[in-house]
Amino acid sequence: MLLPEPRGPIGATLAAALRGSPDTAPSPLPSHTRAPASGGPETVLADEDLQLSLWTCYELSYRGFDDVDDRWESTPSFVAFRAALEAPFVRALRHHTGSVGECTVDADGVPAALTGLIEADDGPPLAAYLQRKATAEQFKEFVTHRSIYHLKEADPHSWAIPRIGGRAKAALIEIQADEYGGGRLERMHSELFRNTMRGLGLDDTYGAYVDQVPAVTLAVSNTMSLFGLHRRWTPSLLGHLAIFEMTSSLPNRRYGNGLRRLGYGADTTRFYDEHVEADAVHEQIAAHDLCGGYAHDHPESIPDILFGAACALTVDNAMANHLLETWKTGASGLRRTLTGTAA
Incomplete structure (x- = not known):
């Protein structure tokens, strides 16, 4: 499997980085791509750029990509990039599930x-x-x-x-x-x-x-x-x-x-x-x-x-x-x- 086609600036920057060597990766990866597209938590599940970028990050822990060095998975700048995408995703999941996590049983x-x-x-x-x-x-x-x-x-x-x-x-x-x-x-x-x-x-x-x-x-x-x-x-x-x-x-x-x-x-x-x-x-x-x-x-x-x-x-x-x-x-x-x- 090769890297998927990016759907926005986050994915474009991620793909450009992953096609290079983790030995020369900037730390952190470019900061302007570390925030989701505009909109509140209600839009995150449908955010094409964020969801594909996050899926790409996660896939490095499954089977990876033929055009990506496997060492990227544990490169600090990549891990930080992935965490920045996860933060709004978790907020969105909290938003959509409401108070269920506060249930007392x-x-x-x-x-x-x-x-x-x-x-x-x-x-x-x-x-x-x-x-x-x-x-x-x-x-x-x-x-x-x-x-x-x-x-x-x-x-x-x-x-x-x-x-x-x-x-x-x-x-x-x-x-x-x-x-x-x-x-x-x-x-x-x-x-x-x-x-x-x-x-x-x-x-x-x-x-x-x-x-x-x-x-x-x-x-x-x-x-x-x-x-x-x-x-x-x-x-x-x-x-x-x-x-x-x-x-x-x-x-x-x-x-x-x-x-x-x-x-x-x-x-x-x-x-x-x-x-x-x-x-x-x-x-x-x-x-x-x-x-x-x-x-x-x-x-x-x-x-x-x-x-x-x-x-x-x-x-x-x-x-x-x-x-x-x-x-x-x-x-x-x-x-x-x-x-x-x-x-």
């Missing part, structure tokens, strides 16, 4: 609090639309958006494994073992998703559609990367994963049924069908053993657990709303359509 109440967040959520009905109404082209767009995360499925949450212990660690290992197919390539969820992409005629290369997806889609990935990369955010990462698992089974059933409605076969739907069963089991493990267990060991972490859970709902709803609103007008939800033209 004890460890025994964490599973119920997570369930309460889900029940109170009034996010857009994307799964129902895909099941009943979406065209084949719209379904391809949805899968294209999801490829930003699903081609590295489970990787952000695996950063928590060495950072926790006890019942929570055992629960996380149980969930992640299933995500990685029990060590069998053909059963890895990321590999199953590649099969879905191929069945839809999409490019299953890692990162192939980064330039096509908008900021709100990158924000979904950036949220879990933020929580995963920093040990300070470990409780939020666990809350994020719990919501992922607790809200997955029914939507995935609908996605699979939507693909069957459009005439696609078992190889294409298997990714979604697998999640219907697996996530029904993971839901209980994530709420009670993972988050509940961690909260018992670290009661001071409960507000951060719930914050991470609320963030998962917030960014997923932002992406879903973007898709439904653009499809309602007959437009594409991508920055460029799958034929390569501007949307």
